[in-house]
Amino acid sequence: MKHEKLYAFLDYLDDDLVLESAEVKKRTWRGRLLIALCVFVILAVVYVASTWTIYHPPEDVGGTPGVLQDGAYYVYAGSGFPIPGQRSVPRGIWRYVPGEGKELLVDTKERQVFSIVPDWSMAINSHSLYYTDWQTLWRLDLETREETVLFRCGQTAGVREEENLILHRVEEDTVVIQRWKGDQAEWLTLDSRTGRQVRPPELPQDTVQTVTLSLDGAAFALVPHPAPADEVTEMFGDFTKYGGQYYWYDLQFEGRSLLPPGWRTDPGSCQDLGSVLSVGGWRYTGADADGHQLSERKTFLFDSAGSPIPFEAEPKEGVWLIPLAAWDEWLCFTRETQRPGYDTPASDLMVRNIETGQERVLLEHARFLLVITDGTWVYSCDGSVTGHTDCWRIDYDDQGGPTGLTLIEDNI
Amino acid sequence: MLDLEIVALCRGRDPAALEAMAEKYGAYCHRVAANVLGSDHDAEECVNDAYLAVWNAIPPADPPRLLPYLAKTTRNIALHRLERERARKRDSRMDLVLDELAEVLSGGRDPADEAEGAALMEAVNDFLRQKAKKTERALFLRRYFWGDSIGDLRALTGFSESKIKSQLMRTRKRLRAYLEERGLLP
Numbered sequence: 001m002k003h004e005k006l007y008a009f010l011d012y013l014d015d016d017l018v019l020e021s022a023e024v025k026k027r028t029w030r031g032r033l034l035i036a037l038c039v040f041v042i043l044a045v046v047y048v049a050s051t052w053t054i055y056h057p058p059e060d061v062g063g064t065p066g067v068l069q070d071g072a073y074y075v076y077a078g079s080g081f082p083i084p085g086q087r088s089v090p091r092g093i094w095r096y097v098p099g100e101g102k103e104l105l106v107d108t109k110e111r112q113v114f115s116i117v118p119d120w121s122m123a124i125n126s127h128s129l130y131y132t133d134w135q136t137l138w139r140l141d142l143e144t145r146e147e148t149v150l151f152r153c154g155q156t157a158g159v160r161e162e163e164n165l166i167l168h169r170v171e172e173d174t175v176v177i178q179r180w181k182g183d184q185a186e187w188l189t190l191d192s193r194t195g196r197q198v199r200p201p202e203l204p205q206d207t208v209q210t211v212t213l214s215l216d217g218a219a220f221a222l223v224p225h226p227a228p229a230d231e232v233t234e235m236f237g238d239f240t241k242y243g244g245q246y247y248w249y250d251l252q253f254e255g256r257s258l259l260p261p262g263w264r265t266d267p268g269s270c271q272d273l274g275s276v277l278s279v280g281g282w283r284y285t286g287a288d289a290d291g292h293q294l295s296e297r298k299t300f301l302f303d304s305a306g307s308p309i310p311f312e313a314e315p316k317e318g319v320w321l322i323p324l325a326a327w328d329e330w331l332c333f334t335r336e337t338q339r340p341g342y343d344t345p346a347s348d349l350m351v352r353n354i355e356t357g358q359e360r361v362l363l364e365h366a367r368f369l370l371v372i373t374d375g376t377w378v379y380s381c382d383g384s385v386t387g388h389t390d391c392w393r394i395d396y397d398d399q400g401g402p403t404g405l406t407l408i409e410d411n412i
Numbered sequence: 413m414l415d416l417e418i419v420a421l422c423r424g425r426d427p428a429a430l431e432a433m434a435e436k437y438g439a440y441c442h443r444v445a446a447n448v449l450g451s452d453h454d455a456e457e458c459v460n461d462a463y464l465a466v467w468n469a470i471p472p473a474d475p476p477r478l479l480p481y482l483a484k485t486t487r488n489i490a491l492h493r494l495e496r497e498r499a500r501k502r503d504s505r506m507d508l509v510l511d512e513l514a515e516v517l518s519g520g521r522d523p524a525d526e527a528e529g530a531a532l533m534e535a536v537n538d539f540l541r542q543k544a545k546k547t548e549r550a551l552f553l554r555r556y557f558w559g560d561s562i563g564d565l566r567a568l569t570g571f572s573e574s575k576i577k578s579q580l581m582r583t584r585k586r587l588r589a590y591l592e593e594r595g596l597l598p
Contacts, residue, residue: 006514011488012533013557015480017540021553022440022479024568032570
């Protein structure tokens with residue numbers, strides 16, 4: 001075919017095809033670099049997100065702290081979404097009994113149960129297990145394994161979306177929940193078996209911040225405070241002023257201050273260790289020669305009567321004491337000792353009789369982060385849903401003093 | 413400016429249409445002309461001729477889409493200019509490109525008339541639309557309509573030279589078989 005004819009025939013090429021081919025863009029190294037950068041950013045975002053929120057669940061129960069009741073350990077496990085092909089335990093509340101193993105008690109696959117803060121969403125007493133998805137409170141009868149709804153937000157108001165609840169306290173006959181309507185909170189006390197409200201809702205008082213503490217009668221109360229110096233206000237900044245009078249929140253037990261004068265704390269620095277309350281406190285100590293404002297920090301421990309327990313947690317001569325748990329008159333803590341030539345300190349698990357001051361080593365070379373114990377069993381975990389939990393038994397001597405730990409099962 | 417507005421300027425005999433065409437489609441037209449002629453200078457003259465040809469053709473012509481119409485006009489003007497210089501530029505790149513395509517479409521003979529040629533090209537359109545993948549189609553049209561060199565196609569697609577050549581050869585073979593099946597080639 002002559003070229004002239006071919007030219008003419010190529011005019012018959014479809015306009016759409018010509019247009020499509022006109023739009024083919026030249027690929028440049030910049031474009032490829034941009035694509036590679038986008039892929040990298042997406043992978044980085046997925047990695048970070050999976051570390052923070054998508055938690056890849058392990059095959060064991062993970063390392064979220066659970067609760068102990070009558071020798072059995074109850075714990076959330078299997079949070080998050082497994083990677084395709086990855087084995088993992090079903091998401092739910094598990095019950096572990098030493099020597100018997102674990103069983104899935106409540107399958108929460110279809111419920112948005114928030115297991116990261118079990119203190120607010122799971123609790124137990126001798127007859128029931130309570131858990132919530134922030135809007136519904138369920139009760140599982142431990143004997144019959146029957147599940148019932150104890151309370152559901154919006155039942156009376158009909159505005160379920162705007163209401164949330166957290167578990168506040170569980171006792172044998174009552175369950176106290178905190179119900180939020182927008183930014184307004186109220187406390188409801190329910191019958192622990194039927195869910196019936198046993199007394200009218202209690203509105204929070206402006207002058208009291210209630211905290212979830214095992215120490216009955218402990219609360220943060222708003223009390224008058226002398227006008228603080230500017231540097232104190234600058235350093236702590238948590239004073240409230242009404243009508244020319246300064247106030248602050250003081251941790252009190254049965255109406256008296258728990259911390260010595262000048263010491264401050266907040267609800268987030270209080271930790272329930274079982275039979276002992278741990279309080280992280282701080283106070284203003286003045287300025288140094290360069291004008292830097294200084295403060296002192298200290299850990300205070302109180303027994304169930306609100307009496308202080310002598311305990312020097314702060315570093316002293318290269319030794320740190322970190323309180324972990326308590327039962328009866330025994331306080332369990334980690335003792336870390338600085339070692340010359342080593343980056344990390346030596347760490348032992350210790351126990352101290354808070355009445356006599358007698359101390360013993362429970363386990364040498366042990367670095368426990370979280371300990372849950374009832375005095376018979378010890379569960380050590382790292383607080384992470386992808387971490388691990390080990391089960392131990394406490395050994396006692398003839399006088400009833402703990403002498404050591406025996407590992408029953410690791411990675412339960 | 414929208415194509416409709418440029419066409420309206422042409423109908424109104426407004427010289428602003430020439431500027432609008434140059435601004436919007438100048439790069440496309442220059443490329444197709446330069447690919448055919450192998451010279452930027454010749455391409456520039458050819459493109460200006462094409463704008464004028466389109467401006468003169470509308471009306472009565474009423475192209476539904478301006479770019480294909482302008483590109484085809486530019487291409488034809490460039491090819492005619494090439495023909496005029498054929499004697500001394502017999503081995504130009506465009507000749508080689510057209511030889512490749514002619515081998516597939518002619519089968520050793522010319523279509524008997526315009527109608528036969530139109531039917532042949534309609535089948536080529538069908539093949540490209542229905543049988544060719546998007547990449548195949550792009551390579552084929554960039555090579556045989558726009559006149560891109562293998563080097564241009566490498567830069568455009570990121571493919572290696574051998575891949576582009578073998579891809580084009582496969583497409584030509586498949587196109588030939590397609591046309592033979594329909595009795596359009598001996």
